[in-house]
C-alpha cells in the first residue's frame with residue numbers, strides 16, 4: 060500500500076489543462092477518490108492507470124463534469140466542454156441508431172438535438188468517421204456492430220465534439236493490434252492538432268507511450284509523472300499485489 064505518492068518529472072514543463080486539488084468524489088454512500096492532488100498537462104496524452112476498481116472511470120467522470128466532487132477543487136484552464144467517450148459496455152445495445160446518427164450526436168452540444176446540422180457540422184462528422192475508418196459502416200445499426208467497430212464509432216463521436224479535451228475510458232480494450240495501433244497514432248495526431256487527451260487504460264504499452272501518467276490505487280493517487288519512470292516492474296508489482 061502506498062502511503063506517499065511517487066512523483067517523477069513530467070515530459071517537459073507543460074501547464075496543466077486540468078488541476079485537481081484535494082479532490083474527493085464517489086457515489087451516494089460510496090466514497091471512491093480520496094484527496095487527489097494532480098495535474099493533467101495541456102497538449103499531451105495522460106494515461107490513467109490502476110487496478111480494477113481503483114477509480115479511473117470515476118476520475119474521468121469527475122473531469123468530464125458528470126460526477127461532482129464531494130470536496131476539493133477541480134479547475135479547468137480554459138477550453139471547451141470536455142468530450143467524454145465512455146467504456147463501450149456503458150453504451151446501451153438496444154439504441155436504435157445508425158453509426159452516422161451516433162457520430163452526429165457529437166454535434167448536439169453545439170447544435171442541440173432538434174436543429175438541423177449545418178454543412179460544417181456534416182463535414183466535421185465526415186472527418187471524424189474517416190479518421191476512425193467507420194465511413195463504410197455509416198448506415199449500419201450500432202447494435203449490430205462488433206465490439207471493436209462500436210468502440211471506433213464512439214471515439215468518432217468524441218472527435219465530432221471538437222473539444223480541446225478528449226476523455227477516453229479504455230479506448231483500446233477489445234481492439235485487435237492493428238486497430239489499437241491506429242487509435243494510438245490518432246491520439247498522438249490529436250495532440251499535434253491542439254487536443255489534450257486523457258485515457259484510462261489497462262494497456263501498459265499504451266500507458267508507457269503516453270506523455271504523462273496518473274497511477275491510482277484504491278482511490279488514492281499512487282504516483283504521477285513520466286510513465287517510463289513511474290511504471291516500473293516493482294511499482295506495478297506493489298500496486299497489483301493481491302490483497
Ligand SMILES: Nc1ncnc2c1ncn2[C@@H]1O[C@H](COP(=O)(O)OP(=O)(O)OP(=O)(O)O)[C@@H](O)[C@H]1O
Nearest residue numbers: 086089091109110111112113114115116117118259
Ligand atoms: N455507479 C456507481 N455506483 C456506485 N459505485 C460505483 C459506481 N460506479 C463505480 N462504482 C464503484 O467505484 C469504485 C471505482 O470504480 P471505477 O469504475 O471508477 O474503477 P476503475 O478503476 O475504472 O475500474 P475498471 O478498471 O474495472 O474499469 C468501485 O468500487 C466501483 O464498484
